[in-house]
Amino acid sequence: AQSVTQLGSHVSVSEGALVLLRCNYSSSVPPYLFWYVQYPNQGLQLLLKYTSAATLVKGINGFEAEFKKSETSFHLTKPSAHMSDAAEYFCAVSPSGTYKYIFGTGTRLKVLA
Amino acid sequence: NAGVMQNPRHLVRRRGQEARLRCSPMKGHSHVYWYRQLPEEGLKFMVYLQKENIIDESGMPKERFSAEFPKEGPSILRIQQVVRGDSAAYFCASSPGTGGGPSSGANVLTFGAGSRLTVL
Numbered sequence: 266a267q268s269v270t271q272l273g274s275h276v277s278v279s280e281g282a283l284v285l286l287r288c289n290y291s292s293s294v295p296p297y298l299f300w301y302v303q304y305p306n307q308g309l310q311l312l313l314k315y316t317s318a319a320t321l322v323k324g325i326n327g328f329e330a331e332f333k334k335s336e337t338s339f340h341l342t343k344p345s346a347h348m349s350d351a352a353e354y355f356c357a358v359s360p361s362g363t364y365k366y367i368f369g370t371g372t373r374l375k376v377l378a
Numbered sequence: 379n380a381g382v383m384q385n386p387r388h389l390v391r392r393r394g395q396e397a398r399l400r401c402s403p404m405k406g407h408s409h410v411y412w413y414r415q416l417p418e419e420g421l422k423f424m425v426y427l428q429k430e431n432i433i434d435e436s437g438m439p440k441e442r443f444s445a446e447f448p449k450e451g452p453s454i455l456r457i458q459q460v461v462r463g464d465s466a467a468y469f470c471a472s473s474p475g476t477g478g479g480p481s482s483g484a485n486v487l488t489f490g491a492g493s494r495l496t497v498l
Contacts (some may be wrong), residue, residue, distance in 0.1 A: 269420065284447060297485075299486075301489070306387075306491060307491050308381060308384075308469075308488075308489045308490045308491040308492070309469070309471075310489075311486060311487035313487070314486060323493040355420070355421070357420075357483050359485065362485050362486065363411070364411055364420070364423075364426055364434075364473065364485055364487065365423045365434075365437075366413075366422030366423065366487065367414075367420070367423075368413075368422070370418065370419060370420045371420065376405075
């Protein structure tokens, strides 16, 4: 069965520090992978997606993620955190590109001044 | 572009009452999906609809839950005789279509802000 694990339900970083949000998945078929962000009182916004092209994917707001098949990981990074990055981040896998996304439980990012 | 619109954003019901959640997809999107997020869990797929058709309801609880997407108007997720275990955030998503997979943009889901149901 497919699953997604996000390590750390809460992550705190200082403004200007590296952001690293972890996501590991299991999938028996080629996965499509996504990161979504949810700001307070807003919908889930697509940050970036991996669809079997380049393994390093660049998204909006300076975020990027690298697909590592050997580690079954798709960690999200940003070199320098900004206060506006404070939000909840969800990793999701879509087995073979179907609409049945499987989500992780989310990581709430806090950025300290 | 208003995005995916869900209402109400917050709904409180007593046990045994009915809950109705509405979703208007993004302009140009003809496919609607409902997901549920129980406390401390990730979002889970419930149902996929196109206009006047339920395509896949494999994630819907067998009883008390129903969904529709009429020819006119929003999609509605209906929960009859709510119980405390129905308390959750219900997210609606839409997409232009399912052909071609996410690389074509067809299966990339755009989500609404969610409707939070609390059952007393």
